[in-house]
Amino acid sequence: MSEVLQSTAPSTLIGQRIPKLDAPDKAAGRTRYVHDIQLPGQLYGAILRSERVHARILRIDTSKARALPGVSAVITAADIPDQRPIGVVKDNLPLKTDRVRSLRDEIAAVAAESEELARHALTLIEVEYEDLSAVTDAADSLLPGAMLIHPPIAGAKSGDPVGLAGRDDNIAMRFDYVHGDVGQGEAESDVIVEDTFYLHYVTHCCMGVSGVIAEFDAKGNLLLYSNTQVPFLHKREFAEYLHIDPSRVRIIQPPIGGGFGSKLDIYPFEVICVYLARATGRPVRMVYTREEEFMASPTRQPVRLTLRSGCKKDGTLTFRSVHTLHDNGAYTSWGATTPVVMMQAFASLYRLPHCEYHTVAVYSNNPYAGSFRGYGNLQATFAIESHMEKMAAAIGMDPLAFRLKNAHVKGEETGQGNIFRSCGFQDCLKIAAERSDFLHKWREYTGKQKEPGRFKRGVGLAAMLHVGGGAKIYQSDGCGTIIKIDDFGHVTLITGASEIGQGSETVLAQLVCEELGLPISAVSVVNNDTEITPWDVGVHASRTTFVAGNSAIGAARKAKDKILEAAAPRFACAPEDLDMKGGGIVRKATGEMLTNLPRFIRSLHFAQQSDLVITTNYYEPPSVHFDKGYKGDISAAYSWAAQVVEVEVDLDTGAVRLVKVTGAHDVGRVLNRLGLEGQIEGGVVMGQGYALTEDLQVEGGKIRNPNFRDYKLVTAPEVPQMDISFVESMDGEGPQGAKGVGEAPAISMAAAIANAIENATGVRITSLPFTPERVYRALHGALPELPTTPKVAA
Amino acid sequence: MSATTEIVFMLNGAERRVGVPSTMSTLEMLRDMLGFTGTKYGCGEGECGACTILVDGASVNSCLMFAVDCAGRQVTTIEGLANDPCARVVQDSFVKHGAVQCGFCTPGMVVQSVHLLATHPHPDELSAQRAIEGNICRCTGYKKIVDAIVDAGCAVGDRS
Ligand code: FES
Numbered sequence: 001m002s003e004v005l006q007s008t009a010p011s012t013l014i015g016q017r018i019p020k021l022d023a024p025d026k027a028a029g030r031t032r033y034v035h036d037i038q039l040p041g042q043l044y045g046a047i048l049r050s051e052r053v054h055a056r057i058l059r060i061d062t063s064k065a066r067a068l069p070g071v072s073a074v075i076t077a078a079d080i081p082d083q084r085p086i087g088v089v090k091d092n093l094p095l096k097t098d099r100v101r102s103l104r105d106e107i108a109a110v111a112a113e114s115e116e117l118a119r120h121a122l123t124l125i126e127v128e129y130e131d132l133s134a135v136t137d138a139a140d141s142l143l144p145g146a147m148l149i150h151p152p153i154a155g156a157k158s159g160d161p162v163g164l165a166g167r168d169d170n171i172a173m174r175f176d177y178v179h180g181d182v183g184q185g186e187a188e189s190d191v192i193v194e195d196t197f198y199l200h201y202v203t204h205c206c207m208g209v210s211g212v213i214a215e216f217d218a219k220g221n222l223l224l225y226s227n228t229q230v231p232f233l234h235k236r237e238f239a240e241y242l243h244i245d246p247s248r249v250r251i252i253q254p255p256i257g258g259g260f261g262s263k264l265d266i267y268p269f270e271v272i273c274v275y276l277a278r279a280t281g282r283p284v285r286m287v288y289t290r291e292e293e294f295m296a297s298p299t300r301q302p303v304r305l306t307l308r309s310g311c312k313k314d315g316t317l318t319f320r321s322v323h324t325l326h327d328n329g330a331y332t333s334w335g336a337t338t339p340v341v342m343m344q345a346f347a348s349l350y351r352l353p354h355c356e357y358h359t360v361a362v363y364s365n366n367p368y369a370g371s372f373r374g375y376g377n378l379q380a381t382f383a384i385e386s387h388m389e390k391m392a393a394a395i396g397m398d399p400l401a402f403r404l405k406n407a408h409v410k411g412e413e414t415g416q417g418n419i420f421r422s423c424g425f426q427d428c429l430k431i432a433a434e435r436s437d438f439l440h441k442w443r444e445y446t447g448k449q450k451e452p453g454r455f456k457r458g459v460g461l462a463a464m465l466h467v468g469g470g471a472k473i474y475q476s477d478g479c480g481t482i483i484k485i486d487d488f489g490h491v492t493l494i495t496g497a498s499e500i501g502q503g504s505e506t507v508l509a510q511l512v513c514e515e516l517g518l519p520i521s522a523v524s525v526v527n528n529d530t531e532i533t534p535w536d537v538g539v540h541a542s543r544t545t546f547v548a549g550n551s552a553i554g555a556a557r558k559a560k561d562k563i564l565e566a567a568a569p570r571f572a573c574a575p576e577d578l579d580m581k582g583g584g585i586v587r588k589a590t591g592e593m594l595t596n597l598p599r600f601i602r603s604l605h606f607a608q609q610s611d612l613v614i615t616t617n618y619y620e621p622p623s624v625h626f627d628k629g630y631k632g633d634i635s636a637a638y639s640w641a642a643q644v645v646e647v648e649v650d651l652d653t654g655a656v657r658l659v660k661v662t663g664a665h666d667v668g669r670v671l672n673r674l675g676l677e678g679q680i681e682g683g684v685v686m687g688q689g690y691a692l693t694e695d696l697q698v699e700g701g702k703i704r705n706p707n708f709r710d711y712k713l714v715t716a717p718e719v720p721q722m723d724i725s726f727v728e729s730m731d732g733e734g735p736q737g738a739k740g741v742g743e744a745p746a747i748s749m750a751a752a753i754a755n756a757i758e759n760a761t762g763v764r765i766t767s768l769p770f771t772p773e774r775v776y777r778a779l780h781g782a783l784p785e786l787p788t789t790p791k792v793a794a
Numbered sequence: 795m796s797a798t799t800e801i802v803f804m805l806n807g808a809e810r811r812v813g814v815p816s817t818m819s820t821l822e823m824l825r826d827m828l829g830f831t832g833t834k835y836g837c838g839e840g841e842c843g844a845c846t847i848l849v850d851g852a853s854v855n856s857c858l859m860f861a862v863d864c865a866g867r868q869v870t871t872i873e874g875l876a877n878d879p880c881a882r883v884v885q886d887s888f889v890k891h892g893a894v895q896c897g898f899c900t901p902g903m904v905v906q907s908v909h910l911l912a913t914h915p916h917p918d919e920l921s922a923q924r925a926i927e928g929n930i931c932r933c934t935g936y937k938k939i940v941d942a943i944v945d946a947g948c949a950v951g952d953r954s
């Protein structure tokens with residue numbers, strides 16, 4: 001027998017199934033979320049929101065609320081003369097002064113001895129409004145003479161932000177991108193296809209509702225218990241709003257009941273809670289109700305898109321021209337900037353010599369849009385991958401061959417300047433297609449479209465590209481790590497990167513243990529207190545494993561170097577001859593265990609020339625900022641995926657059942673298989689919800705379904721069979737070769753489902769969601785046609 | 795503010811006597827009054843299962859049950875399952891299978907699973923899915939939760 005003997009303990013942690021470090025406490029109900037924290041003397045805050053979509057505030061009378069026993073403070077804009085507008089373009093005053101622009105607008109706030117009392121006090125506040133005409137359709141907001149949502153404010157200083165100066169149009173943001181020469185691309189095309197798409201409102205639905213606790217100490221320093229995904233950016237911003245030095249703001253992040261991008265911005269409720277704490281001199285906790293969570297949280301932004309693309313008869317793409325229109329809502333949060341991500345999908349998902357993209361995000365009196373897992377890429381990919389299907393049909397190519405013809409390979413640079421140093425895109429397409437028997441089924445189901453029968457099967461393929469090595473949006477895209485090894489050989493990994501449920505602390509611990517030759521139990525992670533943790537830009541852009549991972553590996557290597565350098569003279573060898581393994585220091589050549597780690601660390605600490613093993617490391621990915629034309633290699637790595645879905649459409653009811661999802665993801669390398677699968681499965685189901693069930697119904701600025709009964713999240717019995725493969729393209733810059741994956745799995749689901757519905761029924765649906773009613777209408781030609789996206793002159 | 799009623803009931807095996815307002819839900823009583831914060835508020839309307847507890851052994855959305863109706867009953871929260879052997883198996887299985895991400899739905903899921911295993915010790919995938927139909931999870935996509943429940947069923951079954 002020539003079998004290689006394997007020890008039972010795997011020699012590496014990489015690729016193993018490592019349970020999350022925080023899971024035991026969570027499963028035992030011991031984890032304390034922000035809603036569970038009760039500080040001595042704590043008050044409870046609540047916010048009075050507008051009852052009108054767009055109105056002048058004529059009068060606010062808070063006298064009855066103030067007189068209620070147990071109420072400690074009632075505040076309105078008049079009580080906070082030093083208020084500053086917040087948000088991405090500073091257009092949102094936390095407490096509104098003379099005008100409300102959407103139903104969620106904050107008018108007054110109360111701090112009281114109980115939540116019930118605070119909410120009761122709100123009902124005693126009288127507000128007199130004078131209604132203004134409302135703009136609740138993005139296209140209307142562009143019309144000449146449209147009601148201005150932020151009209152110019154007389155007497156504003158030049159250079160004042162929108163919140164203080166207003167604007168003389170409704171355009172919150174615009175983006176114009178071009179590479180190559182679209183005219184030339186058109187001329188070279190054999191076929192040109194134009195399509196228009198519309199994407200609806202959905203919202204994050206974190207299971208833990210939004211909440212914050214604010215407290216000032218006797219010196220006026222602010223302590224915030226916050227669920228932010230960007231603690232260090234928040235620190236600076238809160239300081240600005242309070243006119244204090246940022247060093248006086250400390251943010252503690254209790255475990256979070258879901259993030260998904262919703263906590264990337266500062267929201268009025270957080271600032272208002274701080275004002276209440278300042279006004280009362282007591283800690284104030286503010287926690288939403290679920291209805292409030294639906295009404296007052298950010299949304300994924302609704303987008304209208306028109307794509308025009310060409311290709312040659314052999315399938316080579318020639319050009320793409322895109323116009324989109326984003327409903328920004330009444331204020332500007334990160335939603336307005338999603339075109340930056342969308343343009344990457346338009347310009348770089350496939351090899352494309354010529355591309356242009358123009359868009360505006362416009363103000364309206366609708367709910368305002370924020371960032372949401374995928375950051376615009378779900379909308380862009382829905383359009384691109386639906387459109388690609390039509391193009392393939394137009395030249396008589398199958399959907400797989402058409403995509404493979406245009407799919408990038410390793411080493412290519414796109415017109416936008418993305419460089420694909422690792423790229424498993426072709427493999428993703430082939431593996432997903434092969435494992436799902438895509439082509440065979442696609443042909444079979446196409447042939448069966450016209451056959452009689454109530455239930456029709458269909459398969460659909462869609463792919464995606466997303467940043468996988470951070471994204472250089474802010475000045476730095478870096479992350480700091482501190483590693484401390486104590487005399488018990490225990491490692492404390494102090495990282496700037498927040499855990500938001502995605503499992504980052506476990507994967508970081510794993511990477512550190514791998515370097516130090518320790519079991520995962522030897523590490524605890526501290527990642528939740530700005531007073532302790534080093535800087536990190538925040539949890540977004542699928543960057544944490546990549547950026548914080550590299551940072552942690554660097555710190556671990558420094559610790560290892562320090563230990564081995566100190567050990568070498570004792571064992572009469574060079575540091576290079578030693579290694580850390582199995583919880584001790586070993587001779588590299590023979591594996592001989594020389595000493596265990598705790599004993600050795602103690603000998604360092606308690607020596608004459610004593611020293612501590614504490615190391616720091618800062619990692620900044622080797623990416624670049626976009627230039628003015630949005631070009632540049634913005635990420636250190638890029639992630640790819642292809643998904644094939646199989647659906648069953650009930651022609652009698654329009655119900656679409658998602659039967660199976662076959663996904664192939666280029667993740668660079670599998671680090672924690674368990675965590676990775678969890679990210680993919682959760683993302684797939686989130687994408688399923690976006691496509692099939694979820695719909696935040698906004699009519700005339702009002703949300704019609706602010707509850708789980710009517711806003712339908714996917715439940716367990718609807719979950720499809722999943723077959724997920726990982727393509728290991730071993731990224732040269734990635735931590736152990738890995739790339740980011742957090743957002744990827746949700747991105748192409750809607751397009752794949754649209755393609756599958758068409759494969760089943762022959763009907764192409766260009767707007768979401770695919771609820772039974774809408775699908776049924778579409779099958780009977782009764783969905784209204786989408787108007788082309790308006791082009792806005794620069 | 796509503797009038798309070800004094801009730802006596804068993805909470806996690808110990809007798810409790812509390813005065814509760816007539817409009818107060820069991821969830822509010824547990825969390826705000828008694829400090830049992832392992833049970834979560836997700837919606838307050840019976841739609842998410844984050845607040846699942848056991849009342850006389852049956853799983854109940856505590857947000858829908860008036861606190862006064864706890865009178866004379868056996869109420870068990872996630873904290874009360876700390877020493878329950880079946881719950882331990884379920885919790886370990888959740889951890890091992892990666893069924894926990896943000897963890898906010900987890901206490902409700904665990905309580906629901908314990909209830910399922912008490913009545914169906916060997917659930918298959920389908921019955922596990924059905925059992926947690928009323929429990930929403932936004933993070934995991936449910937697959938690993940279902941795996942955890944099915945596997946816990948095997949383990950509990952093996953022991954009995
Ligand atoms: S909080 Fe009780 S079901 Fe949601």
Ligand code: FES
Nearest residue numbers: 896897931932933
């Ligand atoms: S783990 Fe986050 S809601 Fe289930």
